[in-house]
Amino acid sequence: MALELKQSEFEIERDKNKCISCEVCVRQCSNDVHEYDSDQDTLYSDNSKCVGCRRCETLCPTGALKIRNREDQFKTNYNWTSSHLSNIYRQADSGGVLLTGMGSDRAHTVYWDHILFNAAQVTNPSIDPLREPMEIRTFIGRKPERLDFEINRNKDSKESLKDTNIKLKTKVPPQLDLSTPIMFSAMSYGSVSLNVCKSLAAAASEFGTYYNTGEGGLHKDLYGYAKNTIVQVASGRYGVDVDYLNKGAAVEIKIGQGAKPGIGGHLPGEKVTGDISNTRMIPEGTDAISPAPHHDIYSIEDLAQLIYALKEATNWLKPVGVKVSAVHNIAPIASGIVRAGADFVTIDGLRGGTGAAPQIIRDNVGIPIELAIASVDERLREEGIRYRSSIIAAGSIRSSADVIKAIALGADAVYIGTAALVAIGCHLCQKCYTGKCNWGIATQDPYLTKRLNPEIGTRKLLNLLRGWSLEIKEMLGGAGINAIESLKSNREHLRGINLNDRELAVLGIKHAGEAW
Amino acid sequence: MKSKNDNRKNNKMFKDNETIDYLIIGNSAAGLAAAESIRELDKSGEIMILTGENYLNYSKPMITYFLSGTVNLDMIHFKDDKFYKDNRLDVRLNTRVKSIDTDKMFLITDDGNRYEFRKLLIASGGRPIVPKIKAIGTKSSGFIDGTNYDKTEGIFTLTNLEDAVRVKNYIEKNGIKNISILGGGLIGLKAAEAFLEKGIDVNIIELADRILAATFDREASGIIEKKLKSTGSNIYMNNTIEEIHIGSGKITGYKLKDGEKMECRLLVIAVGVNPDTGFISSGSLDMARGIIVDDHMRTSAKNIYAAGDVVEGPDMISGGKRNIAIWPLAVRQGTAAGLNMAGGNKKYGGGFFMNSVELLGIPSISMGITNVAEEKEGFEVLKYLNTNQDMYRKVIIKNNRIIGVILVNNIERAGIYSGLIRNEIDISSVKENISREDFGIIHLPADYKKHLVVGEGIEV
Amino acid sequence: MRERHGDCKMKKIYIQEEYCIGCRLCEIYCQVKHSKSKKIIKAFKEEMIDILPRVLVEEIGYNSFAIQCRHCSDAPCVEACISGAMQKNKNTGVVTCDEDKCVGCWSCIMVCPYGVIRRNLSGKKIASKCDLCIDEEIPVCVQNCPNEALKFMDKDAKEKNPVGTKTGRKNEK
Ligand SMILES: Cc1cc2nc3c(=O)[nH]c(=O)nc-3n(C[C@H](O)[C@H](O)[C@H](O)COP(=O)(O)OP(=O)(O)OC[C@H]3O[C@@H](n4cnc5c(N)ncnc54)[C@H](O)[C@@H]3O)c2cc1C
Ligand code: SF4
Ligand code: SF4
Numbered sequence A: 001m002a003l004e005l006k007q008s009e010f011e012i013e014r015d016k017n018k019c020i021s022c023e024v025c026v027r028q029c030s031n032d033v034h035e036y037d038s039d040q041d042t043l044y045s046d047n048s049k050c051v052g053c054r055r056c057e058t059l060c061p062t063g064a065l066k067i068r069n070r071e072d073q074f075k076t077n078y079n080w081t082s083s084h085l086s087n088i089y090r091q092a093d094s095g096g097v098l099l100t101g102m103g104s105d106r107a108h109t110v111y112w113d114h115i116l117f118n119a120a121q122v123t124n125p126s127i128d129p130l131r132e133p134m135e136i137r138t139f140i141g142r143k144p145e146r147l148d149f150e151i152n153r154n155k156d157s158k159e160s161l162k163d164t165n166i167k168l169k170t171k172v173p174p175q176l177d178l179s180t181p182i183m184f185s186a187m188s189y190g191s192v193s194l195n196v197c198k199s200l201a202a203a204a205s206e207f208g209t210y211y212n213t214g215e216g217g218l219h220k221d222l223y224g225y226a227k228n229t230i231v232q233v234a235s236g237r238y239g240v241d242v243d244y245l246n247k248g249a250a251v252e253i254k255i256g257q258g259a260k261p262g263i264g265g266h267l268p269g270e271k272v273t274g275d276i277s278n279t280r281m282i283p284e285g286t287d288a289i290s291p292a293p294h295h296d297i298y299s300i301e302d303l304a305q306l307i308y309a310l311k312e313a314t315n316w317l318k319p320v321g322v323k324v325s326a327v328h329n330i331a332p333i334a335s336g337i338v339r340a341g342a343d344f345v346t347i348d349g350l351r352g353g354t355g356a357a358p359q360i361i362r363d364n365v366g367i368p369i370e371l372a373i374a375s376v377d378e379r380l381r382e383e384g385i386r387y388r389s390s391i392i393a394a395g396s397i398r399s400s401a402d403v404i405k406a407i408a409l410g411a412d413a414v415y416i417g418t419a420a421l422v423a424i425g426c427h428l429c430q431k432c433y434t435g436k437c438n439w440g441i442a443t444q445d446p447y448l449t450k451r452l453n454p455e456i457g458t459r460k461l462l463n464l465l466r467g468w469s470l471e472i473k474e475m476l477g478g479a480g481i482n483a484i485e486s487l488k489s490n491r492e493h494l495r496g497i498n499l500n501d502r503e504l505a506v507l508g509i510k511h512a513g514e515a516w
Numbered sequence B: 001m002k003s004k005n006d007n008r009k010n011n012k013m014f015k016d017n018e019t020i021d022y023l024i025i026g027n028s029a030a031g032l033a034a035a036e037s038i039r040e041l042d043k044s045g046e047i048m049i050l051t052g053e054n055y056l057n058y059s060k061p062m063i064t065y066f067l068s069g070t071v072n073l074d075m076i077h078f079k080d081d082k083f084y085k086d087n088r089l090d091v092r093l094n095t096r097v098k099s100i101d102t103d104k105m106f107l108i109t110d111d112g113n114r115y116e117f118r119k120l121l122i123a124s125g126g127r128p129i130v131p132k133i134k135a136i137g138t139k140s141s142g143f144i145d146g147t148n149y150d151k152t153e154g155i156f157t158l159t160n161l162e163d164a165v166r167v168k169n170y171i172e173k174n175g176i177k178n179i180s181i182l183g184g185g186l187i188g189l190k191a192a193e194a195f196l197e198k199g200i201d202v203n204i205i206e207l208a209d210r211i212l213a214a215t216f217d218r219e220a221s222g223i224i225e226k227k228l229k230s231t232g233s234n235i236y237m238n239n240t241i242e243e244i245h246i247g248s249g250k251i252t253g254y255k256l257k258d259g260e261k262m263e264c265r266l267l268v269i270a271v272g273v274n275p276d277t278g279f280i281s282s283g284s285l286d287m288a289r290g291i292i293v294d295d296h297m298r299t300s301a302k303n304i305y306a307a308g309d310v311v312e313g314p315d316m317i318s319g320g321k322r323n324i325a326i327w328p329l330a331v332r333q334g335t336a337a338g339l340n341m342a343g344g345n346k347k348y349g350g351g352f353f354m355n356s357v358e359l360l361g362i363p364s365i366s367m368g369i370t371n372v373a374e375e376k377e378g379f380e381v382l383k384y385l386n387t388n389q390d391m392y393r394k395v396i397i398k399n400n401r402i403i404g405v406i407l408v409n410n411i412e413r414a415g416i417y418s419g420l421i422r423n424e425i426d427i428s429s430v431k432e433n434i435s436r437e438d439f440g441i442i443h444l445p446a447d448y449k450k451h452l453v454v455g456e457g458i459e460v
Numbered sequence C: 001m002r003e004r005h006g007d008c009k010m011k012k013i014y015i016q017e018e019y020c021i022g023c024r025l026c027e028i029y030c031q032v033k034h035s036k037s038k039k040i041i042k043a044f045k046e047e048m049i050d051i052l053p054r055v056l057v058e059e060i061g062y063n064s065f066a067i068q069c070r071h072c073s074d075a076p077c078v079e080a081c082i083s084g085a086m087q088k089n090k091n092t093g094v095v096t097c098d099e100d101k102c103v104g105c106w107s108c109i110m111v112c113p114y115g116v117i118r119r120n121l122s123g124k125k126i127a128s129k130c131d132l133c134i135d136e137e138i139p140v141c142v143q144n145c146p147n148e149a150l151k152f153m154d155k156d157a158k159e160k161n162p163v164g165t166k167t168g169r170k171n172e173k
């Protein structure tokens, strides 16, 4: 076998003065990096196997380990970067498509970091969210074009309001009722462990928001969280039957995913075991292939058919939405989806996460979510159909500031995926596709899945939701706004920084320093 | 729980003041466990403890530790003065019971006193067996036996602290460097270990073809024998003392069954212990070898209970009744008896033999039935033997339940086996692991494992 | 110092087997706690020979759990102890072995159905077992378990099931 030319990405430093040979690192690394030599009573580490997940470093009780990025794997070259070289070496060895996990880590502009939020001063007062009411409750679903009321006034009465009976006449379509504009995005049981699903479901349920099953069906342990579940229907239709549809609070048709627009999914047969095969409703050991397109959707009309079929199947009681990746024509596509009858449109941006995707696609296909939200919101308003659908933004929402900016750009709510996983331990080593996640998240190996105690996972997710919601309220209050509804698409509250005119125009915001 | 006795106690002024609420014969494991349990339920009843001995209390199994010097007379107590005070126990030392009237509910002691009782516990333990041996050089009978052995200097039994103190003094006074022990059972070997620790050579004379014949099997005995011999000790198997030689009131030597003549200045007779029932007139209580008790430790006489080495109680393994003279069961029986005497309702639940002994640095534990012939029908024997390290493990199984275990050298986690025996766990699903050296809870049948891991601990 | 109370209110360590990841940090910190210096690096590098962990991790494949003395109400080890060293404290419910009194007869090892007493042979023979870290607010094994596979709580709390994963949602009409 020829020498592999790829270099180790990480360097493991073990401080011999601190290492007590307790072997915690040996037991914790699923990549077999560390090894104990009993003859020498010493531990050795093999840098080349390390994926940089920092599990060992985190659990080492004496702080003896340091995992360092190796900056100088290869001679520095601005054009031929280390990543290009190692990718070529890897491919020269394997001859295959390079896989990766999580969202793109390339240096595409992160527009969130070029947008600043507003605050109120003098001319309108700011609001203290701890003392005054602050509404961040959000409804997802089609809104009526106008509202009709039935007003019955008791004619004899002098006090007009007291004896007036007002009733809403318009029938409001089904809505999801979120206590905060944040939901957990689709992560299928299969791509992540059941303990992750349990943590997400329990946290969503406790906090009053929603999580999404992804395309892997619904495990029976999660039935109890039905009211807070969005069930997904993807091209493979795994685990989909009428019971499944009705177990959810809403249905989401998945057309695309930000990390791999235009690409399907593939869960190899050896991973389709026991519970997963039951949940996906396919025989054990068969490959679970999600085709790139839905084979029954080749036009907006086809999509409309599926949307109405699903509405029919769920007795018109649940919102039905469509998830697409942010691509160049996202605005007209979204318009078509809305016109096809979707109650919400989920847009997943360039930096959206994944369990496994070809690296070349992940890093080079699609557009950033910030630009997509702005252009879709703009387009739907222009066409006068914005009310017909809610917009859910996804793809690398990293903080409450990102949330509030997304809403000001025109989203109704956001989905968080990576942020949720980070809250429960993910260290973004991007090796999800190997199934050896040391943090017990993107794996089905029972030795590893134990590492996520859903009690802890739930607690951490709840804390994250709580923290972000408080911050959102603080920011709203600071801007003198007392309901999140008033911020929606209110781009006057945003200013760009270090952006050129084209970017500002697409985002529909002024540059910092420009007043009304 | 409210005890019936509390109510009665309120009327005490109308009753004979000298009648003792709870009278206990025996100031040891069983007696004191009972006293403590009575006090748990009955805060005010009068509890009196009688003992023929002159020590406040001491742990019998520790007398050989006293011999070896591991503990001194201050440390040999297993309950301190505070225990008697806290539980308000009236203990009478040097008070030997002579007879009991089980109908009229009183007893008479050696000093002629009479004690009336409402409830009586007999926890008088055991007394050593001394076989009848021909004696040459005595003036009187020509035999040594239980009634006269202590008249000859240098002949001792070893079942109470008094014995141990006397042996110790005798060794020191006479500079004894070699001791013969008649009996290669547990007491004999524990004594041997103590002597060896003090640098005294021992000769062990055993009637059976190996030592510890009652509790060990051949392999296990072999490991200990090998070690004993390596210390320079002699073991005479298939042998016994045929005659004892006495000169001017002292033992000088003996002759073995095989004819060999030995010199001897100190002989310890350790051939076994019998329940101490001498003060019970025949017919007054149901007895076999010991006093027969039911699962509540009641004897055949009303208001009279018995516990400890003196009883024949329910045996978990055979299902019948057996005298099993070990400390843990004495405590358990005493506890049950005490609770029941004070108006509670506590089942003893039966017991089985077990023992832990460390000889010459080799720890060993045996429990249950350890000595079945492998070929015998219905038994299954699983063994693990590592001759290099003298590591031995044997598990005896009947009807998929463990009924006996021997562990030599590696005794870690032995209690898991006693749990399996006590709870009569079906181990058929885990047989292949049961005699592993690293056997642990994780190898147990799923349900029982779960019970242990998720549970609270052993509950009352 | 922990509150003292009888057995039913007694806080005990409960094992959540399904979340034990076999890291053995519980053992490591138990050793440190019972070391002379109580400093992890020093304890391991200089004092190690004396210290046995009092919590045992058992492991086969991905099944693992840590078990330590259950501080039984009806403790068989106390019953079997011939020296009076093994005692259950009537106030705290904690079962401890008085190392001065213990003679190393291993009767306790013979009867403990959990097999959680070990022989400490480093000096005088003594039985070594969990003392529930009585001077700590929370036993160190529980404190340091990274995955909450060990929980320290009383029986009431256990029965109430402290898991914060209620089903159904809060703002339901
Ligand atoms: C040398 C030796 C080593 C042993 N080692 C072990 C061991 O390692 N493990 C183990 O489990 N067991 C061992 N045993 C057995 C253990 O000692 C007994 O099981 C235990 O002591 C029984 O307790 P008991 O309360 O029934 O009786 P005992 O301890 O025998 O106590 C009897 C009490 O009754 C009193 N008494 C007796 N007759 C009368 C009377 N007529 N009037 C008044 N008081 C009376 C005595 O003074 C004494 O206080 C050993 C025994 C011996 C002798
Ligand atoms: S792969 Fe993770 S656990 Fe293994 S050595 Fe690298 S950082 Fe540590
Ligand atoms: S610290 Fe916790 S997870 Fe680690 S071995 Fe101990 S009980 Fe298991």
Ligand code: SF4
Pocket (backbone or CB within 6 Å): B457, B458, C068, C069, C070, C071, C072, C075, C076, C077, C078, C095, C111, C112, C113, C114, C115, C116, C117, C129
């Ligand atoms: S050592 Fe064993 S028997 Fe004793 S209290 Fe603890 S668990 Fe129970």
Ligand code: SF4
Pocket (backbone or CB within 6 Å): C029, C030, C033, C053, C054, C055, C068, C069, C129, C130, C131, C132, C133, C139, C140, C141, C142
């Ligand atoms: S409670 Fe303390 S003594 Fe007991 S096992 Fe845990 S760390 Fe060790």
